[in-house]
Amino acid sequence: MMPEYSDPFSLQAVHTFGLQAHARRLVTVQSEGQLRDIVAACQQAGETFFVLGEGSNTVFTTDVNATVIRMGLMGRQWLEPASAHVRLRVAAGENWHELVEWTLLQGRPGLENLALIPGSVGACPVQNIGAYGLEVMDRIESVRILDLATLEFRELSAVECRFSYRDSIFKHELSERAVITAVTFALPLRWEPVASYADIARCLGSSGISVPTARDIFNAVVAVRTSKLPDPRVMGNAGSFFKNPIVDGSVLDQLRASWPEIVSYPQPDGRVKLAAGWLIDKAGLKGFAVGGAAVSDKQALVLVNRGGATASDLRGLVEHVKTTVAERFGVELEPEPVMVPK
Numbered sequence: 306m307m308p309e310y311s312d313p314f315s316l317q318a319v320h321t322f323g324l325q326a327h328a329r330r331l332v333t334v335q336s337e338g339q340l341r342d343i344v345a346a347c348q349q350a351g352e353t354f355f356v357l358g359e360g361s362n363t364v365f366t367t368d369v370n371a372t373v374i375r376m377g378l379m380g381r382q383w384l385e386p387a388s389a390h391v392r393l394r395v396a397a398g399e400n401w402h403e404l405v406e407w408t409l410l411q412g413r414p415g416l417e418n419l420a421l422i423p424g425s426v427g428a429c430p431v432q433n434i435g436a437y438g439l440e441v442m443d444r445i446e447s448v449r450i451l452d453l454a455t456l457e458f459r460e461l462s463a464v465e466c467r468f469s470y471r472d473s474i475f476k477h478e479l480s481e482r483a484v485i486t487a488v489t490f491a492l493p494l495r496w497e498p499v500a501s502y503a504d505i506a507r508c509l510g511s512s513g514i515s516v517p518t519a520r521d522i523f524n525a526v527v528a529v530r531t532s533k534l535p536d537p538r539v540m541g542n543a544g545s546f547f548k549n550p551i552v553d554g555s556v557l558d559q560l561r562a563s564w565p566e567i568v569s570y571p572q573p574d575g576r577v578k579l580a581a582g583w584l585i586d587k588a589g590l591k592g593f594a595v596g597g598a599a600v601s602d603k604q605a606l607v608l609v610n611r612g613g614a615t616a617s618d619l620r621g622l623v624e625h626v627k628t629t630v631a632e633r634f635g636v637e638l639e640p641e642p643v644m645v646p647k
């Protein structure tokens with residue numbers, strides 16, 4: 306089968322923030338062979354290219370003179386189990402949420418806390434998606450990549466991926482050197498619920514559930530996310546727009562003196578993670594807008610496209626949020642989605 310080409314291409318419908326921007330052409334690949342051929346052709350022609358999953362963590366702010374390669378690799382395959390895990394290999398183009406739901410239907414829980422996160426399987430390791438007490442690194446055995454320097458496919462172990470909070474090697478050394486083509490998950494044979502995150506515990510409690518099944522957690526996560534996070538199909542957004550900042554304990558002590566109710570989570574290394582949503586909210590920015598770009602009035606961590614937002618609206622809003630939070634709390638916020646161009 307030949308890859309599908311279309312050129313020049315509007316990127317508005319292929320990234321969830323939905324700014325107006327164009328690429329030189331868009332190519333959808335359906336096999337690893339097609340991917341390698343297109344990458345090789347771009348490299349030989351000296352053409353810029355980048356790979357897009359479902360566009361839920363990428364914001365295109367201008368036209369890009371580049372080929373956008375859309376990841377269309379599909380497939381899910383159970384592998385030989387290991388001692389404590391069942392192993393599942395999934396191609397990069399599969400939809401994340403559909404995968405989560407399918408594993409539950411197959412009687413293989415372990416991903417349910419990550420229900421309803423927008424995006425594709427190939428994107429999940431890049432920012433180490435996480436929610437409600439679980440990060441995808443907890444369930445990844447290895448990641449298969451096309452190495453753009455050698456044009457060979459190879460497998461990186463979870464350790465080699467150097468996962469941490471919203472971070473991995475794919476945002477650093479391998480950011481322009483690898484395309485993820487598949488992820489192998491290790492799901493626990495002896496499943497235990499992860500249900501202590503406040504919103505989830507509250508939701509289960511209000512339904513009278515004290516010993517939750519994986520399906521109960523899945524339902525609770527879907528309910529909480531639906532109530533808090535704007536649906537990108539209804540209003541453009543890219544999920545949390547800022548990372549939760551990690552600061553020294555001394556910074557928290559100082560902030561607590563003025564804001565005793567500040568939200569913080571202790572980290573294994575002794576530092577603390579602050580809730581960026583809380584900081585933005587307390588800075589009075591919920592609903593604040595620059596043109597069509599606004600801070601969501603449901604959840605301050607999410608920036609939304611109310612319709613017709615331009616790149617300069619968004620950049621202005623990001624700057625305003627960062628400056629206001631820095632002035633009020635002395636804390637630096639860092640955007641989470643990938644901005645193209647940077």
Ligand code: EPU
Binds near residue numbers: 435548
């Ligand atoms: N808060 C406010 N006002 C707001 C938003 C939040 O006061 O407008 C407070 C909340 O009351 C809560 C705290 O801030 O006490 C944290 O909020 P929440 O539990 O909603 O989680 P979050 O820190 O805003 C993070 C992730 C989400 C993930 C949730 C649940 C990041 C950057 N975001 O959000 O991930 O779903 O925890 O685990 O780590 C994403 O990355 O796109 C994403 C949605």
